[in-house]
Amino acid sequence: MNASSKSAEPIQTLLQYYAGSEARVDEWRTLTRLARSLEASGGGGDLVEAQRVLRELQPIEELHAYPGPALLAHVNDRLHRGEWAAFQRLTNRISGALLTNSYREDVSAWALDDEAESALPDFAPPAQGHGQSRRPYFEVLHVAAIDKSQWGRLRATFNRLRRAEDEFVYEVVVVGSFEDAVLAAIFNHNLQAVLIGDGFPFTLGNDIPVLQKLLANHVPAEARQGDSGSALATVLKRLRPELDIFLTTDRDPASVAGSDAAAAVRRVFYGPEEPMEMHLSILDGIQDRYRTPYFDNLKHYAARPVGTFHALPIARGKSVFKSNWIRDMGEFYGTNLFLAESSATTGGLDSLLDPTGNIKDAQDLAARALGGDRSFFVTNGTSTANKIVHQAICVPGDIVLIDRDCHKSHHYGAVMCGAQPLYIDAFPIKKYSMYGSLGIRPIKEALLTLKAEGRLDKAKMLVLTNCTFDGHVANVERTMLEVLAIKPDMVFLWDEAWFGFARFSPFLRRRTAMGAVSALRRLLPSAAYREQYAKFKAEVGEIDPANKKLLDTRLWPDPDAVKLRVYETDSVHKSMSALRQGSIVVVADQEWKKVEGPFKEAFYAHTSTSPNLQIIASLDVARRQMELEGYELVGKATQLSVEIRREINRHPLISKYFHCATPAEMIPAEYRASGLEDFVAPGQSLADVVHALDTDEFFLDPSRITLLCGNAGFDGTQFKSILANEHDIQINKTSRNSVLVQININNTRSDMAHLIKALADISRGIDRRLADGGESAVKAHEARVRDLVEDVPDLPNFSHFHAAFRDNPKSKSCEGHMREAYYLAFDDANCEYLALNDPKVDERLKKGPELVSAKFVIPYPPGFPIMVPGQVISQEIITFMRKLDVKEIHGFNAARGLQLLRPDVLEAHSGSGSKGKRR
Incomplete structure (x- = not known):
């Protein structure tokens, strides 16, 4: 970035944006409004403001190919000359092209006002592709240690390499420093490839504070030392893993290509000797991602x-x-x-059950895109993907540590494989009738209890939801490190059904399972980590379960003992462009050779022999889209979600009745070491959010908005119906006093306007109703609000399994053989029924015999099982059930009442000797 732009502080609100591209477009729209005013007034508008905005845009535009130096100079010249009509015409065309992306295929967007041609890109389709659509457009970053006056010649060199048969067309962006290259990767979502030369400086005098703060989030201190080319390649690959990176060097290319530093590089070239090979390599890299x-x-x-x-x-x-x-x-x-339908697996269609051709190829590409070693397509949803992993990893009798409020597929997975679930409760958010997520401390406590009782070897897998339905995101790296410190070979199943998109966000990626795997694979073998572990070992010694201080001590695993075994399940259809039920299992398992056979057997058991071909194809296409434009789409969706939060919570009318829950309201303070309270707090910047991502135990996914409706007098189910029936707005999940607004790559600012108008209309209606109804209406409304917001039932924790289903009823650990209870209930003669409000229920709670659930009972909301087969029913569970006012409760028939296992059946089962035969 040249020194001439140093005086400008580009886009003052830049650090409030989660997508630099959105900040840029907003500034161009502002400039267009100012230009319109200048034209209408003959220059009497705010000329100083227009000059300021254009100055602020200058350093950002240097990182993009469009509008490009020539067109941008034309805009500046028209403003300087006071040619208001031409200035307005140019700014309107550029801002419109940026807003609609038309510059990617419309040559006229690039033309100067007074020139028909000006080294314009050729968007025509390849010569052999008669009748097909225009060629996809992208941009290439060239980091070159040459004088800025030569940048135009460098761009022209690549323009001359274009051929009629090329399937894609690109423009080159040239920068001259390490910092500007990183900024280009942040701001320019069109970048798909980077050419890195030798000898460029770290900075070109860029001392613009706002940009320096952005750089601080992405450039580690060690990157400022050593070989600038390889260091830049490493930084860019971590920032945007999808980018193809090429090195051009004047040194010995063989030694550079063979170094560890070249691991992030697609190819190494010797200087500029083969420009056509560079051109072809760039196109080949795009084709590698574009192909499905x-x-x-x-x-x-x-x-x-x-x-x-x-x-x-x-x-x-x-x-x-x-x-x-x-x-x-x-x-x-x-x-x-x-x-495109067939039941054949011949003729090139391949078999999902035993892929050897294009399905296998597509799965390999998906593994690369999502950061795993291998992946498996699943065409009947993540419910099935979860069951496959359970059955592949666990055998009867194994202990699975599991958050009790996870998706029901995990509970049924435990039944199928015969594992003993050791249920651990997440932290409750009572006022919204929901659970948060499962903290590290209770996981450690459960593991240390098993270790103290000599049964740690039976703990096979830890199942965690990341992120939860309501947006709670774990600190995945820290969680795995602390667990591995106690049990170095623990298998992790991260259910990321709602979080697959996060891989393509440089901010959220660190909080994904595969993002953490990548970080741990770098961390654990490093000298710095070994030093950290030695210090920890000297201070703490061996992991002693009797040492209660370990619960509140940061634990570090022995790097030589760790077996990194991680499974991630993603509902691709929930956050990417795949058809419903399109899911994937992503694997990074150091012990894969041992589990490959059982995994295939589990896959066979759960996969239809007639999978939906269109779902498989959509998984393939969704991967292509996210590798080529996921960075852009996820950034825009995140920005949109933050804007919706701001508009609702600051709106003078809407905020009287509705509120978007903030991180501070959704995550207790003890899990937020950073102190982050909101995404849109005054004076807060993106750097504060990144700090929270790096440090906090839990982070709230901004795209999952808990919209509180209790103050409007609506319960979640009622409000969901109002939105659907009266405003054509669809919502899925609800709680007692909230609905969940989910923002994804499909949403636009028009959708935001639709939601805001609906909320404003509903709020006006409430105002009118209360005003017309007088004091009685106001009192009735206040009573309803109290009932929804204040009189909220306590969420019941998991109690324990009945002694009949436990190996050692005296154990402090609470796992149990749920499968046995599940199948006992298949014979109705083993069951009894009690109405929920029957006095016998209260009598037995006090005096016995214990009430033991015969099945899963899952009320919606909150959507997790408050009873599981074999669980002893507590007073808290009954109280919660009696206060529930939801219509949908799976596993509970109000006419028959609670389905319980009979006491005499439990006694007989306890004495049947089943404990010795369970494995």
Whole structure:
């Protein structure tokens, strides 16, 4: 960044933005409004303000190919000359092109006012691609140690390499320093490749405070030392793993290519001797991410004249389009859906159960994109993906540590594999009738208890939800380190059904399972970590479960003992562009060779022999999209979620009745060492949020907005219906006094306006109703609010398993053989029923015999099992059930009452000798 722009403090609110591209577009829209005012007034508008905005944009625009130096100079010149009409026309065209992305395919967006041609990109399709759409556009960053006056010639050199047969078209952005290269990667989401030369400085005099603060979030101190090219490659790869990075060097290229520093590099070139090879390598890297092996093959299959003699009548669509009665189905879905259907696994379609061709290729690409060693497509949702992992890892009798309020698939997974769930409760958020997440301390306490009783070897897997339905994100790296300090071979299953998108955010990636795996693989072998561990060992000694101080001490594992075994399940359909039920298992297991066989068996057991081909194809395409534009899309979605929070909580009318819960309201202070209270607090910057991501035990995903509606007098279910029926707004999850607003890559600012208007209209309606109804209406409203906001039932913790289902009823640990209780209840003769309000319930709670649940009981909301098979029912559970006013309670039939295991059956089971036969 040149010194001429140092005097400007670019985009004053930049550090309030979670997507630099959005800050940039907002500034261009501001400039357009000012230009319109200047034209209308003949220069009588705010000229000084327009000059300031354009100055602020200058250093940011140097990091982008569009509008480019020539067009930007033209804009400056028109403003300087007072040519208001031309200035307004240019700014409107540029801001419109940036807002709509039209510059990626419309040559006219690049033209100067008075020139038809000006080294414009060629968006025409390849010569052999007659009739196809325009070529996808991207940008390449060139970090070059040459005088700025030569940058134009460098760009022109690459422009001349374009060929009619190229499948993609790109423009080059040139910078001359380490810092500017990092800033370009932050701001420019169009970047897909980076060419790094030799000899460039760390900085070119950039002392703009706001940009320096941004850099501090991404450039570690050690990157300022050593070889600048390899250090930059490492930083960029961590910031944006999807980028293809190339080194050009004047030194011995073989030695550079063979060094550890080149691990982040796709290819090394010797100086500028092979510009065409560079060009082709850049295009090859894009093609590697753009290709969708399964989807491409499915399209090819659909275009072939195939005769089908298998059991799938709708294949090729003849049974539909020739029908007298269901032709409308074909008209609705279109021909390609049916042409791309088959039950065959030959002809290049491959088999999901035993992939050797394009499905395997697609899964390998997905593993790369998500940061794992391997991945497996699942076409019936993450519920199945979770069960596959449970059954692959655990055998009957193993202990699985599990947060009790996790998704029901984990509970059923434990039943299927016969593992003993050791339930641990997450921290409660009573006022919103929900649980948060599972803290590190209670996990350590459970493990140390097992160790003290000599049963730590039975603990096989730890299951954690990350992030939770309500947005609680764990400190994954710290959690795994502390657990591995107690049990070095623990298997981790991170259920990231709602969090798959986070891989493509440089901020949230560190909080994902595979992001933590990458960090731990760098950390554990390092000399710095060995020094840290030696210091810890000297201070603490061996892990002694009798030492209660360990619960509040940061634990560090022995790097030589650790076996890093991590599984991540993602609902790709929940946060990426995949069809419903498209899920994936991502694996980074150091002991994979030992588990590969059982994993395949579990995969066979749970995977249909007739998987949906369109779901597989959508998983392939979703991966392509996220590798090529996930950085942009996730950044915009995050920014949008923050803006929605701000607009609702600061709106003078809406905020009377509705409120977006802040991190401080969703996460207790003891888990927020950073002190972060809100994403949009006055005076707070993005750096504060990054600090919280680095330090806090829990972080709140900003895209998951708990919208509190209790002060409006609505319970969550009621408010959900109002939004759907009266405002065409769909919401999924609710609690007693809230609904969950989920923001994803599909949402736009128009969606935000839709939600804000609906809330404003509803708030005005409440105001009118209270005003028209007088004092009685106000009192009734206040009573309803008290009932929803203050009179909230306590959330019941897990009690314990009945002694009949425990190996050692006297153990302080609370795991149990849930599978046995589950199957006992299959025989209704083993069960009894008691109405929830039957006095016998209270009598037995006081005097016995114990009430033992025969099945899972899951009220929606809160959506987790408050009873599981074999669990002793506590007074707290009954009190909670009696206060519930929700209609949907899975496993509970109000007419029959609580389904319980009979006391005599439990006694017989206790004496049956089953404990010795369980394995």
